[in-house]
Amino acid sequence: MAVTLKEVAQHAQISIPAASLILNGKGKTYSKDTNERVHEAARTLGYRPNLAARAARSGKFNAVGLLMSDHPCSSRISPQLLQSILETLTARDMHLTVSQVSDEKLTDLKFLPKVLQQHMVDGMLINYTHDFPEQVTELIHESMLPAIWMNTPLASDCVYPDEIHSGQLATQYLLDRGHRKITYIEFDGSEHYSRTDRRVGYETKMQDTGLHANHATFPTYYPKQVNDDPMSYQTHEQMCRWLKSLKKRPTAIVTYSPWEAQAMMYAAALCGISVPKELSIVAIGDDVFSFMGTSITSAVLPLEEMGQSAVSLLLRKIASPARKIRARKLKSTLVEAQTARAV
Amino acid sequence: MAVTLKEVAQHAQISIPAASLILNGKGKTYSKDTNERVHEAARTLGYRPNLAARAARSGKFNAVGLLMSDHPCSSRISPQLLQSILETLTARDMHLTVSQVSDEKLTDLKFLPKVLQQHMVDGMLINYTHDFPEQVTELIHESMLPAIWMNTPLASDCVYPDEIHSGQLATQYLLDRGHRKITYIEFDGSEHYSRTDRRVGYETKMQDTGLHANHATFPTYYPKQVNDDPMSYQTHEQMCRWLKSLKKRPTAIVTYSPWEAQAMMYAAALCGISVPKELSIVAIGDDVFSFMGTSITSAVLPLEEMGQSAVSLLLRKIASPARKIRARKLKSTLVEAQTARAV
DNA sequence: TTGAAAGCGCTAACAG
């Protein structure tokens, strides 16, 4: 068993509660000498407070749980967001317990994650953007476990990027630089709200400017060996064909994510179209993505801010669990890089 | 305050300890009727055991800490590894507390992560491949906190991929398919042991087969705007030049990571060299990476196994903290995809 | 088959 407060107190020749107060910085009333003796004892003995005991007594775990899906491409937390959450929590002397739950299991209440089955955190951060089961939401509400949803636009208790704004931001950047023929590109894929909203942002911005909105959807990559040459793929072929087929090629493109941008750059390269000389590309994404060393001009999602907000909203929710917290929408930032320029 | 065991016991008209035993599956001696009453009560009241109290009493936290760097490109844990760790822990009814520490702060003992300053986990998993400070290692040993290092070859208490084998595996795959002229490619970069070991694996395998080992190092991508055309980069230029300059081009390439493979595929495409018809590529990496839809044939690191091993070694270490645990080296697996074929 | 008593390590309220 590890060093306990009792041993520290004995070593410093003082009562246990006194040692507790002093080590928690509430020992102003104790003599300078005593304070030093206790700290000294703690240091030499290598005392580390037992958080379980503290939590048992105080009723606060000083811990937050993070719930995420284990689906490979959906709702896996991005490193930036995780880091931001950890930093914010650490600053408040709290820690983070992580759990991942497979989509199938979450629908079966038998397989509820431990964080929800057991009482071990003061609140939950939820990053589970797809099909979060109603029942679990209810269960969380019933169990009175304070929770904040990330990356999901709900009526309350959530933080998420303003994706309409992201679309507008990327579009505005190009408009400001004189582009008039701008197309929106996306792969087909999941049903996250960002998918519609980013496109709507693009469309409204174009329409508000009195321009035509166009968008093209391409099939997600899939490997297809054509003539033994793996360099031909349906997606690229389509993109190249598309680039060449247009009577009047757009001067700029906004893409749903860096992946579309990357594919577009590759297709452009294969078609002999120079980026950004002949074609500007602005992506929307977690970070400025680099395609073969070229940084893609991007509307970057406010992940750091989202982590901070999520934590501080959660703490507020923990303080007064009954009160609903107003949904918080955060704005992306445009980061200039090498794939867009003025016409 | 949440529902406690006391309330469950009252509801079921039985003593608290009885309720405890029954809910923990140790209630064989109690009547069938009582068992049911207690479970029923727990269910209707929505009882969730307080883990802090349990830990305080039992002296076991049933928790493990994960320590990682916050350096963007080093020692950030890979999703596969994290998932494997979580699954293995969950199966054993344990949970994971995550903390990230910046490199500078870890050298200053003042800024020790909370998991180490406080007593809150039964053991630590450490994924901190670069420059892990000696002092912290000592501190962990002194504090008797059981720990297992991941991804680092130490004398004991660690799990890591056998990177020499990874290099050999990738090379052997190509040799088996009749390739004789094989070159090893890497970008310059960090000082992880995998860097030397993968190359050594390649070299020894070549030499054992009586062949010449060759390797080429390229500078890591860096954006360089040449003639306003961001599609020209130093790295690609060099790779293309290299591909063309060779009197006798290799028929196959082994790369340190998917990034080199990706760049190589791009360079090959630009030079009009067909992969895999004229050039086979095998990478070493976390997973089968896809370049524009083409899956790269790879020696895939045993991350799932590493997670499982790390957890089970740690549990053994927790059971008997004094005993050093023999270092465990794990083997990669070759996954066939679309970038390599027989000559 | 069940209950009572003890105590994990810590903090909070009060009395001196």
Next chain:
DNA sequence: CTGTTAGCGCTTTCAA
């Protein structure tokens, strides 16, 4: 300035 008392919610041991 300092010590005492009480108890968080749970598990374990022992007695009935």
